Amino acid sequence: MAAITLWLGFTWAPGVNPDDWKAPEAYRILFWHVPAAWASFQAFTLLFIGSGAWFLKRLEWGWKLHVVGAQLGLVFGLCVIISGPIWGTAEWGTPWDLTDVRLNTYAILTSLSLFLVMGHQAQADTEDTRDTFSSVGLFGFILVPITIMAIRIWQNRHPGPVIGGGEGSGLDPQILMVLLFGLFSFQILVAGQVMLRYIIVGLEDRLTEIQGKLDTRF
Amino acid sequence: MASGTLFLAIAYIAMIGIIGGWTWKLLSRVGELSDRLSAAESTLAISQPNEEEE
Numbered sequence: 001m002a003a004i005t006l007w008l009g010f011t012w013a014p015g016v017n018p019d020d021w022k023a024p025e026a027y028r029i030l031f032w033h034v035p036a037a038w039a040s041f042q043a044f045t046l047l048f049i050g051s052g053a054w055f056l057k058r059l060e061w062g063w064k065l066h067v068v069g070a071q072l073g074l075v076f077g078l079c080v081i082i083s084g085p086i087w088g089t090a091e092w093g094t095p096w097d098l099t100d101v102r103l104n105t106y107a108i109l110t111s112l113s114l115f116l117v118m119g120h121q122a123q124a125d126t127e128d129t130r131d132t133f134s135s136v137g138l139f140g141f142i143l144v145p146i147t148i149m150a151i152r153i154w155q156n157r158h159p160g161p162v163i164g165g166g167e168g169s170g171l172d173p174q175i176l177m178v179l180l181f182g183l184f185s186f187q188i189l190v191a192g193q194v195m196l197r198y199i200i201v202g203l204e205d206r207l208t209e210i211q212g213k214l215d216t217r218f
Numbered sequence: 219m220a221s222g223t224l225f226l227a228i229a230y231i232a233m234i235g236i237i238g239g240w241t242w243k244l245l246s247r248v249g250e251l252s253d254r255l256s257a258a259e260s261t262l263a264i265s266q267p268n269e270e271e272e
Contacts, residue, residue, distance in 0.1 A: 028226055029225070029226055029229045029230070032229075032230065032233050033229070033233075036233065071240075075236060075237065075240045078236050079232075079233040079236050079237065082229070082232045082233070082236070083229040083230075083232060083233055086225050086228055086229040086232070087225070087229060089225060090222055090225040090226075189237070193240075193241070193244070196241075196244045196245070196248065197244065199248060200244065200247050200248055200251060203248065203251035203252065203255055204251060206255055207251060207254055207255050207258060210255070210258040210259060210262055211258060213262060214258065214261060214262060214265070217262075217265050218265070
């Protein structure tokens with residue numbers, strides 16, 4: 001479905017005047033850039049819920065959700081961090097603006113998920129390390145609402161909200177249709193990635209169980 | 219126009235590469251774990267009759 005979004009983005013919305021975006025053709029990056037950003041916010045929400053469940057209740061599923069949230073946050077965060085500056089170069093003439101709050105808080109958020117993913121791989125899986133990473137996941141989540149609201153409060157370089165942004169905002173119906181389809185398809189993509197990750201966790205648990213039985217036998 | 223299309227192509231190739239690479243990694247891991255699990259289950263099944271014989 002994400003591929004269909006891409007195809008629609010290239011073929012179905014050509015009636016829109018791209019000159020309005022000051023970056024002919026490059027505006028079509030938004031058909032994956034925005035859904036990827038929303039998907040990353042969902043992943044950071046999973047990270048927050050998982051971190052809380054582990055830190056406060058010591059729930060095993062909470063830790064697994066924390067790990068999945070960090071990984072998906074990194075995957076979709078990288079999509080946004082890489083496509084954004086490419087779009088910025090085409091539209092603004094510069095890939096990054098250090099004075100733009102939205103860009104900087106999002107970069108920190110993605111760096112945080114990178115830190116967590118690398119930490120999970122590098123550190124021994126103990127309760128202490130889980131507590132440390134969970135606390136980072138809990139407190140780091142504050143950057144999500146700040147990042148979402150940044151374009152409403154301190155809008156500088158990054159465009160304002162395209163949906164629910166009040167008067168003066170909004171998109172051409174054709175662009176909006178493709179974008180909404182993209183958002184829906186990325187929801188399915190996130191759900192599929194989470195399910196796939198849980199299948200892996202289930203297989204790992206089963207393998208550990210059988211290896212334990214074999215160890216007692218031989 | 220050409221540079222806009224070039225930027226567009228680079229951005230989408232990068233995003234497809236990231237999502238595709240990650241999905242490929244997950245699917246490879248599922249395949250690897252399934253193979254190991256089958257092998258372990260076979261070993262476990264073989265060891266059970268031996269124990270009964272003993």
